[in-house]
Ligand SMILES: Nc1ncnc2c1ncn2[C@@H]1O[C@H](COP(=O)(O)OP(=O)(O)O)[C@@H](O)[C@H]1O
């Protein structure tokens with residue numbers, strides 16, 4: 001399919017193009033065999049496989065050099081990754097090569113408990129590369145296209161909106177930013193590309209799985225969102241079902257520009273399998289009176305390091321970041337937020353909630369920076385941690401850098417443990433111990449869950465209940 | 474046969490320290506019992522141990538519900554079997570709405586065999602019942618949307634406890650100083666409501682220092698606790714004596730228990746002094 005915005009091929013040309021594309025791939029690149037490791041040749045092959053323009057290949061190669069020159073981060077969690085032992089690019093068909101039988105039973109069971117429809121289950125498990133949502137969402141996409149909205153996967157965007165991508169990619173998060181941003185820039189695949197023209201307000205959330213694309217399951221997603229002046233968009237990524245993947249490293253980059261008077265809300269709920277390193281760089285810049293909101297839920301994975309950022313560039317810009325982290329056995333959630341006030345009268349708010357259970361570890365790591373000259377700026381940070389048992393752990397690392405006098409910066413942190421008395425109280429009303437703890441946990445995250453779109457809130461609560469199951473005794 | 478809650482020669486320790494030393498009491502459905510006694514004599518401990526508080530260790534004696542030993546049951550099972558306690562100090566559960574909490578609680582108590590994740594009572598039916606009960610207790614509808622005991626005033630907490638009792642319709646209810654924190658009118662209303670909820674159906678143990686809660690709930694029996702034991706049991710007259718004259722006469726009549734009381738109080742001071 002030519003673009004995601006079209007339900008059906010508009011004419012024979014598209015169908016033909018589609019067929020030719022596949023022919024091209026199978027005939028010319030039939031020799032491409034996925035192999036482990038990372039070097040210039042592999043990066044070139046990836047670029048070639050995707051039939052990318054030269055500038056993109058050059059961007060990748062330059063990024064690879066940066067990646068090689070950068071040390072591993074020395075903070076956060078322990079990253080035990082052998083970069084030469086990873087597949088950096090799998091053809092969509094290879095993703096599809098996995099069968100339903102390869103999916104671990106506990107993942108299947110969770111899908112069942114969450115009541116995920118059959119088709120969606122296979123998609124989520126990475127067994128099926130496409131999720132048949134096209135028919136359902138077809139009319140919606142047409143409507144968007146008419147307004148000039150671009151909503152597609154980033155690979156397609158490079159081919160069809162090359163100028164736009166070229167102008168902005170790497171401008172918010174340059175490859176030099178950190179080792180994993182460099183890695184992503186070198187080997188990225190998939191991700192969403194969204195452009196919302198001036199003044200266009202999209203009333204319903206755009207969801208990643210509205211997209212129909214084989215590369216949805218990419219481990220190195222590259223997402224870009226450009227919200228033009230006065231426009232509004234809410235993008236929802238991921239899903240509460242566990243993301244099953246045989247790959248152990250996932251490293252995404254998300255770049256967002258929110259122009260004057262515009263609004264962007266980005267909601268992610270990710271629930272990774274336990275073997276995954278999830279190292280993500282997410283950053284937005286907000287201009288005059290614009291509002292950027294990140295809502296970020298992190299569950300599962302072996303290690304997640306993720307600190308969505310908002311840079312407030314012009315007066316009146318606002319940034320809000322809400323995050324929930326749930327760390328269970330063998331998991332470390334090192335999550336948080338960054339707000340940087342670069343202009344006067346900018347405002348930020350961070351609410352972070354973490355839950356540690358069954359030996360899990362969660363850390364809040366946050367930066368609040370107010371640059372010299374950003375007079376009248378306000379920042380409010382609240383981070384609360386709930387620890388469910390003595391084996392579990394929670395830490396807070398707040399970094400506050402204020403270079404200006406006339407500002408208001410507040411930071412509150414709390415750590416609490418589920419109290420025996422609370423459990424007894426709820427049990428004395430007929431709740432089981434497990435029901436009681438999950439009720440306490442859902443109450444703890446409720447201030448955040450109520451910010452989620454309805455269906456996500458419901459799923460989030462169900463997910464927490466599942467995470468809580470068997471946590472007792 | 475009338476259903477009974479029978480406590481026999483109950484000895485209870487907390488953290489190895491004996492607190493109750495031989496409490497015996499039988500409550501039948503339909504009866505009102507008043508339990509009085511100075512602070513620190515062990516009234517709340519008795520209430521907690523009947524409800525199944527995990528920290529209270531029963532070292533001797535039994536608690537039986539209709540002839541069945543319930544000591545091994547946890548609080549969940551006891552609640553589902555029809556035992557209720559209105560807490561002296563209810564716990565706040567931030568972020569959990571009263572209505573959601575009550576819907577879970579009510580479902581569980583009415584369907585004692587319910588497993589986690591199984592259906593709750595239908596929303597409509599539940600809402601209607603809750604609204605009716607709240608009107609009866611003259612509570613604002615807004616109350617149902619507030620978080621459980623979070624930021625409640627003392628009086629609001631106690632009224633919330635009565636609302637819970639009204640919804641759960643227990644067989645046996647223990648009310649631990651449910652009148653404290655309420656103003657005169659509110660206690661009157663509470664007293665009436667308790668009588669209405671209980672009717673002739675519920676066995677009630679009312680822990681109190683005052684007479685107002687007993688106004689519409691005339692005790693069939695009054696027990697006085699001192700130093701971890703019930704030292705006297707009488708009728709409504711005993712209650713009257715206690716709330717008008719205090720506990721000095723009781724202490725004089727039971728010098729040994731009064732000595733234990735003193736000791737417990739001193740020990741407590743010592744412990745808290747160290748901490
Ligand atoms: N959890 C506890 N840990 C230690 N001591 C306790 C605990 N609960 C009660 N006690 C002690 O038991 C005694 C009786 O307390 P309580 O039952 O609250 O009395 P009352 O309700 O009659 O005022 C007091 O000395 C109190 O300090």
Ligand SMILES: [Mg+2]
Pocket residue numbers: 516517518561649
């Ligand atoms: Mg007491």
